[in-house]
Amino acid sequence: xxxxxxxxxxxxxxxxxxxxxxxKETQLAVNPKAVKITYLDLPKFTDAHANFTGVKKKKLxxxxxxxxxxxxxxxxxxxxxxxxxxxxxxxxxEWSGGPFDRDLSTDGIQSEIFIGKGRLFVNKKLKGEIxxxxxxxxxxxxxTNFEQGNGSLVIKDPKLNSHLVLFGGHQGSVSVTGKLDSxxxxxxxxxxxxxxxxxxxxxxxxxxxxxxxxxxxxxINIEAKDKP
Numbered sequence: 001x002x003x004x005x006x007x008x009x010x011x012x013x014x015x016x017x018x019x020x021x022x023x024k025e026t027q028l029a030v031n032p033k034a035v036k037i038t039y040l041d042l043p044k045f046t047d048a049h050a051n052f053t054g055v056k057k058k059k060l061x062x063x064x065x066x067x068x069x070x071x072x073x074x075x076x077x078x079x080x081x082x083x084x085x086x087x088x089x090x091x092x093x094e095w096s097g098g099p100f101d102r103d104l105s106t107d108g109i110q111s112e113i114f115i116g117k118g119r120l121f122v123n124k125k126l127k128g129e130i131x132x133x134x135x136x137x138x139x140x141x142x143x144t145n146f147e148q149g150n151g152s153l154v155i156k157d158p159k160l161n162s163h164l165v166l167f168g169g170h171q172g173s174v175s176v177t178g179k180l181d182s183x184x185x186x187x188x189x190x191x192x193x194x195x196x197x198x199x200x201x202x203x204x205x206x207x208x209x210x211x212x213x214x215x216x217x218x219x220i221n222i223e224a225k226d227k228p
Contacts, residue, residue: 192221
């Protein structure tokens with residue numbers, strides 16, 4: 001199986017067959033078109049005449065998540081099938097050959113857009129010490145939480161292409177489904193995540209002014225799969 005990071009989504013999550021497996025971290029290239037976002041932009045808190053009926057949906061994709069659309073979207077995943085709690089940790093990040101600093105005003109590289117942690121299970125119950133062959137073509141599923149990453153989220157307003165607004169205060173949940181490879185290497189070759197959550201938009205750039213914030217509710221579909 002070739003690693004085609006720049007050309008196609010690819011996950012390598014390799015399990016150890018030992019009962020003391022350590023988490024394996026991998027990076028998955030995400031096709032921006034495989035990230036689909038729908039959100040409802042609700043009125044600001046300070047709008048005394050806000051009408052919450054008939055709010056229009058807005059649709060975006062992975063390109064709209066990045067500060068520089070020429071960069072890559074990367075899903076960084078750490079997974080341990082022997083773990084008893086939070087055995088799946090992930091982050092959706094903006095990369096340019098490596099993690100891209102989305103916030104130059106802070107120390108260190110702030111590349112994370114979304115983050116989450118939770119549980120992932122093999123659907124079929126397996127007994128005793130797991131051998132690689134038992135994991136052939138097995139389906140997996142699980143859930144994680146959904147939070148803002150250290151680089152928050154920069155998104156282009158669909159009506160004002162050059163206007164950037166900041167999303168903060170993300171919260172929600174993610175349902176995850178996937179499938180393991182056919183060779184018994186315990187590699188995830190299909191990963192789908194559906195996010196249901198909320199965030200706050202800051203139009204002013206002043207994070208201390210609650211009057212300039214308004215809430216959005218959103219769903220995000222992320223799909224990554226291995227291609228031969």
